[in-house]
Amino acid sequence: MTALSCHSQASPNFGERKGGAVPDMIVIHYTAMATADAAIARLCDPEFEVSAHYLIDVDGRIVHMVDETNRAWHAGAGRWGDVTDINSRSIGIELANCGSVPFAAAQMDALEALLHDIISRHSITPERIIGHSDMAPKRKIDPGPRFDWRRLAVQGLSVWPEISAPRKVDKDAFLADLVAFGYSPETSAEACLSAFRDRFRPRHSGPLDGADMALAHDLAMRFPVDRAARTA
Numbered sequence: 001m002t003a004l005s006c007h008s009q010a011s012p013n014f015g016e017r018k019g020g021a022v023p024d025m026i027v028i029h030y031t032a033m034a035t036a037d038a039a040i041a042r043l044c045d046p047e048f049e050v051s052a053h054y055l056i057d058v059d060g061r062i063v064h065m066v067d068e069t070n071r072a073w074h075a076g077a078g079r080w081g082d083v084t085d086i087n088s089r090s091i092g093i094e095l096a097n098c099g100s101v102p103f104a105a106a107q108m109d110a111l112e113a114l115l116h117d118i119i120s121r122h123s124i125t126p127e128r129i130i131g132h133s134d135m136a137p138k139r140k141i142d143p144g145p146r147f148d149w150r151r152l153a154v155q156g157l158s159v160w161p162e163i164s165a166p167r168k169v170d171k172d173a174f175l176a177d178l179v180a181f182g183y184s185p186e187t188s189a190e191a192c193l194s195a196f197r198d199r200f201r202p203r204h205s206g207p208l209d210g211a212d213m214a215l216a217h218d219l220a221m222r223f224p225v226d227r228a229a230r231t232a
């Protein structure tokens with residue numbers, strides 16, 4: 001249980017982590033709803049069959065809904081590396097945000113505190129703190145281009161690519177590098193590029209270019225996805 005001061009609002013929407021899996025990933029979401037309270041009501045409503053371990057309101061209030069030992073229902077279908085049951089292997093954090101406004105400073109501060117707190121209790125490396133859109137690029141776009149991944153990376157709470165020079169444009173090599181980093185090989189090039197850009201080159205558009213190539217290659221070289229199983 002977290003050492004942070006959390007409000008508790010228990011959700012009935014959870015199960016056991018399958019096959020004795022332990023969390024070694026964190027998935028970050030936004031709620032896409034108008035208010036945190038509306039999102040909490042949905043995440044605690046058995047009819048909707050969705051939940052997350054935590055929700056963070058815009059004022060930094062952290063709401064604890066599912067115990068970390070249990071499997072919350074936030075990720076759905078998707079894949080990261082060889083993991084397809086992301087819910088069994090992850091802790092899900094929802095940020096109250098409708099999807100079209102910046103993330104509040106107090107909310108980001110609380111997220112960083114919560115991430116530090118979670119990784120102090122589990123074996124979770126920075127490259128395994130990902131967005132919902134990373135594990136489900138076709139289906140999901142949260143936390144979106146306004147989410148500041150670089151800020152997290154500076155504190156060891158995520159990773160950020162560095163480039164020295166652009167590389168030759170080659171779609172197959174780009175996809176191979178993203179798969180080495182963790183993206184699903186079943187994802188289309190367009191969906192992969194869109195998820196990758198939202199996270200690593202927000203507000204950049206246009207066709208695949210040499211900078212995309214270099215960034216993806218750096219991620220593949222420095223942060224290749226760990227394909228090992230994790231069980232208690």
Ligand SMILES: [Zn+2]
Nearest residue numbers: 029030132142
């Ligand atoms: Zn999500």
